[in-house]
Amino acid sequence: MISVEHITKKFKKLYALDDVSASFHKGQVVSLIGPNGSGKTTLIKSILGIVQPDGGTIRFSGQAISNQYQYRDQIGYMPQIGRYPDNMTIGQVIDMIKNIRNNAGARLDEELLESYNMQALLGKNMRSLSGGTRQKVSAVLAFLFDPDVLILDEPTAGLDPLATEILKDKIMAEKEKGKLILITSHILSDLDELTTDVMYLQDGRLRLYQPIEELKELTGESRLGRAIAAVMKSGYTQLQPTPGAIIKNMEVHYA
Numbered sequence: 001m002i003s004v005e006h007i008t009k010k011f012k013k014l015y016a017l018d019d020v021s022a023s024f025h026k027g028q029v030v031s032l033i034g035p036n037g038s039g040k041t042t043l044i045k046s047i048l049g050i051v052q053p054d055g056g057t058i059r060f061s062g063q064a065i066s067n068q069y070q071y072r073d074q075i076g077y078m079p080q081i082g083r084y085p086d087n088m089t090i091g092q093v094i095d096m097i098k099n100i101r102n103n104a105g106a107r108l109d110e111e112l113l114e115s116y117n118m119q120a121l122l123g124k125n126m127r128s129l130s131g132g133t134r135q136k137v138s139a140v141l142a143f144l145f146d147p148d149v150l151i152l153d154e155p156t157a158g159l160d161p162l163a164t165e166i167l168k169d170k171i172m173a174e175k176e177k178g179k180l181i182l183i184t185s186h187i188l189s190d191l192d193e194l195t196t197d198v199m200y201l202q203d204g205r206l207r208l209y210q211p212i213e214e215l216k217e218l219t220g221e222s223r224l225g226r227a228i229a230a231v232m233k234s235g236y237t238q239l240q241p242t243p244g245a246i247i248k249n250m251e252v253h254y255a
């Protein structure tokens, strides 16, 4: 559904992404993990067309995305930090985005709006919101248009435990519908139940892209955090080729 082919992005001399290749398919929940500054957000923004890579090609449903915008209608994006006009209320922001999407008659998914009891907050000014409530607004907007693809950049950061569980349940429900979900988080325990595949970036390089079950089997660890730690400690030598996949320079390309 999405393929990233030899993507490179430099900020001055720094390689934020260095020859990254991978493909993503329906039904996958790919956990994109790696240290601060390893290139996760840059990869996400490149897929969304917000960042322009210096080299390589990104395809959505087979079509190169450069100078294309329509494909974004199929993506729900939850940014790391949601920025909204300060002088608008939550209700006005939601209405504005509905108008921009201009999908009159389309089915809206307002499940999160209800679960977060946001109807009661629609009149609140964005300026006055706590970080967690702002994050809930971002979550509501990401899921609102029932997109085929969800890209969630640290979605649980700042959410309280209940709001986190509500969001995880929602992600799980969308996964069951066969959607493609890309998610970054430093809270690996949040990803444990959701993840089908793990992608590990370091210094802009893709070091690992592997089904989670396989990773757990190879490392003998049942938790994502421990499995990643084991692979890192071993210098990635525990990785074995996946049937149907080719490992090349630590990258796994699914056939």
Ligand SMILES: Nc1ncnc2c1ncn2[C@@H]1O[C@H](COP(=O)(O)OP(=O)(O)OP(=O)(O)O)[C@@H](O)[C@H]1O
Residues within 6 Å of the ligand: 011, 014, 015, 016, 034, 035, 036, 037, 038, 039, 040, 041, 042, 043
């Ligand atoms: N607009 C920019 N201008 C200059 N450097 C940038 C810009 N955006 C990102 N970078 C740099 O690119 C590198 C990758 O950043 P990126 O935000 O993709 O990392 P990340 O893995 O998402 O980090 P984190 O876990 O902290 O969110 C970092 O060194 C960052 O400072």
